[in-house]
Amino acid sequence: xxxxxxxxxxxxxxxxxxxxxxxxxxxxxxxxxxxxxxxxxxxxxxxxxxxxxxxxxxxxxxxxxxxxxxxxxxxxxxxxxxxxxxxxxxxxxxxxxxxxxxxxxxxxxxxxxxxxxxxxxxxxxxxxxxxxxxxxxxxxxxxxxxxxxxxxxxxxxxxxxxxxxxxxxxxxxxxxxxxxxxxxxxxxxxxxxxxxxxxxxxxxxxxxxxxxxxxxxxxxxxxxxxxxxxxxxxxxxxxxxxxxxxxxxxxxxxxxxxxxxxxxxxxxxxxxxxxxxxxxxxxxxxxxxxxxxxxxxxxxxxxxxxxxxxxxxxxxxxxxxxxxxxxxxxxxxxxxxxxxxxxxxxxxxxxxxxxxxxxxxxxxxxxxxxxxxxxxxxxxxxxxxx
Numbered sequence: 001x002x003x004x005x006x007x008x009x010x011x012x013x014x015x016x017x018x019x020x021x022x023x024x025x026x027x028x029x030x031x032x033x034x035x036x037x038x039x040x041x042x043x044x045x046x047x048x049x050x051x052x053x054x055x056x057x058x059x060x061x062x063x064x065x066x067x068x069x070x071x072x073x074x075x076x077x078x079x080x081x082x083x084x085x086x087x088x089x090x091x092x093x094x095x096x097x098x099x100x101x102x103x104x105x106x107x108x109x110x111x112x113x114x115x116x117x118x119x120x121x122x123x124x125x126x127x128x129x130x131x132x133x134x135x136x137x138x139x140x141x142x143x144x145x146x147x148x149x150x151x152x153x154x155x156x157x158x159x160x161x162x163x164x165x166x167x168x169x170x171x172x173x174x175x176x177x178x179x180x181x182x183x184x185x186x187x188x189x190x191x192x193x194x195x196x197x198x199x200x201x202x203x204x205x206x207x208x209x210x211x212x213x214x215x216x217x218x219x220x221x222x223x224x225x226x227x228x229x230x231x232x233x234x235x236x237x238x239x240x241x242x243x244x245x246x247x248x249x250x251x252x253x254x255x256x257x258x259x260x261x262x263x264x265x266x267x268x269x270x271x272x273x274x275x276x277x278x279x280x281x282x283x284x285x286x287x288x289x290x291x292x293x294x295x296x297x298x299x300x301x302x303x304x305x306x307x308x309x310x311x312x313x314x315x316x317x318x319x320x321x322x323x324x325x326x327x328x329x330x331x332x333x334x335x336x337x338x339x340x341x342x343x344x345x346x347x348x349x350x351x352x353x354x355x356x357x358x359x360x361x362x363x364x365x366x367x368x369x370x371x372x373x374x375x376x377x378x379x380x381x382x383x384x385x386x
Contacts, residue, residue, distance in 0.1 A: 034142025041124030045114030061091030160252030201233030
């Protein structure tokens with residue numbers, strides 16, 4: 001590699017990465033104020049969540065809200081999820097009801113089926129679907145209601161603070177979230193109806209008016225969807241309802257996965273299907289293929305060249321180009337990690353190639369797997385809606 005080529009490669013890399021980063025618009029933070037609203041039914045689908053359920057329910061029952069109930073749907077767990085949930089104090093809630101989930105019918109995915117059973121039992125004018133690994137501040141529901149009023153929304157989805165305690169969580173999760181943001185760069189405003197495929201919602205916190213939920217058919221409409229939260233956001237938007245995604249700030253938090261294996265398995269389950277749901281079957285596959293090619297070129301190649309330089313396999317211009325890109329990448333990933341992950345160390349930016357390698361495995365694995373999914377001991381064949 002000559003010096004002019006090295007300079008051109010470094011400049012080209014910098015321009016592309018800067019452009020991709022600057023185009024992103026993060027969700028707005030929910031208002032600091034709290035507002036009230038009608039009776040809310042909080043539905044928590046739970047399958048083998050003994051490690052998480054006490055923290056989740058113990059936090060949500062302290063919500064500063066006038067009237068609400070908590071419905072835990074034990075989705076055929078083989079651990080102590082239901083027993084722990086039944087032992088908890090109801091706090092400020094009218095009651096905690098623990099439902100023994102019915103066997104999974106043919107054609108249904110587990111989480112939509114659990115949510116549907118919770119919705120059947122719910123008495124509220126608003127429904128809040130939230131994951132068992134999510135923590136709620138006492139102010140979370142009031143702030144979500146204020147955001148709903150501010151955006152005149154029918155559906156308010158809140159992206160909480162991401163907790164990452166292990167090395168692999170802190171290294172890989174920022175890589176995944178950054179890639180997802182590339183796919184959904186305009187998260188700072190509700191998506192218009194004509195662009196319904198680009199709508200986003202998160203099942204970690206999904207607050208919806210009952211009339212809108214019933215109008216689209218509830219979870220029956222997404223019974224076979226593995227990425228059911230994204231699909232719900234699309235269906236609400238296509239039906240003309242306003243879906244808003246907000247940053248929960250410090251009012252909610254989620255620890256999605258607790259090991260490298262869980263990270264790879266969980267994101268492999270979602271990545272390919274989400275891409276095809278949002279971009280269509282053909283373009284979604286093209287984008288995944290592009291990611292499989294781009295990830296090594298943009299994030300792994302510089303580290304490989306530097307390693308080659310250490311054993312005299314790379315010349316001066318190539319080594320200088322790789323060093324420049326590696327330094328810029330390390331600074332970028334340090335900033336992204338500290339922004340996205342609570343408690344993340346800036347030093348992890350130096351190890352970004354390792355995180356990128358894991359992300360490449362996730363994307364490739366998800367692409368090869370297609371619609372055949374295994375999750376929490378169940379096998380699914382997940383069709384992608386057109």
